[in-house]
Amino acid sequence: MPDWRAIARKKLGPLGLDAKRQEEIVLELAGHLEDLYSDALSQGRSHAEALHSAFDAASDWNELRREIQLAANEEVCMNHRVKTLWLPGACTIALSGMVLRLLQNPSAPVPHVLGPWHSTELVIYCWWLVSLPVIGAIGAYWSWHSGGRFLERALAVSLPALGMVCLPLLMFPFVLGYDLIRFHSFPFVPMAILLFGWGVLPEAALLVGGLPFLRGQSGQVAASH
């Protein structure tokens, strides 16, 4: 009788799980292979045919290893992404929106996004821009502290500006079509101002604030060393 446990352990390789769980999985898979082998023998097949039958059930051990790892880390991944990206990102979006609204006179309308801007609106905008590095730092620190990788930290910081950029870009084909049909022209300059003023500049301000936490290892990795 082949040593199914040794075979399963060797074929599966390290799963990156704790030793007890890894051994349980090896034992379970080895049992399955042994059952296949024994069943084939009991059906009158030769030793070689029975072995072949058992190995047929797990022809791709790399896929099996990958699938088990994915299954084992599914929940962890989801929690990790929520903690390192979505929560800090939601925080930066909420804070940037709240600060903008607080800077305005609550009874006043929201500043025009395509201009022309009055001096009051410009002052509000500038103050908002000044506040963004602080907000970026908060988002980046949160993600860094939760163990976020560089991309997660950068995205958590950038979400408010990305939202500001994506929305006009999504609207772009419709605005383009409408303006071309109605006015036979397109407001390229106001659109460029919109993208620059509400996308590029806020993005730069947020990243400047988040910069100290974007570099190097995540907080959890650093703490473990």
Added chain:
Amino acid sequence: MKDHTINIGAQVKRGSAELAILSVLSDGPLHGYEISKRIERQSRGLLRFNLASLYPLLYRMEKRGWVSGNWEGPAGGRQRRYYRLGPAGKRRLVPLREEWGQLFQALHTLAGVTHA
């Protein structure tokens, strides 16, 4: 001769595999090999699990609380991991059956596809 066997891992969505496993476990606890044999037998050989399609799915379902696995066996004898349907799995089985019933009904109406 053309092979009409459906390879669950590759061709049928995970939902159908979950339904198959939950269904056989609704009759009582089984270990992994028994689950695969029971499904193969009850589907008249149409549905087959291999190691890569069965165990990762069982581990996922266990993580969600649909099934629970426990090592059982005679003292000094071979231990096997038996899976039982948990309360969450029982709750999941009802809508899964309905959804797949509706899907087959829709396919039947659309293209004359019937249950196996």
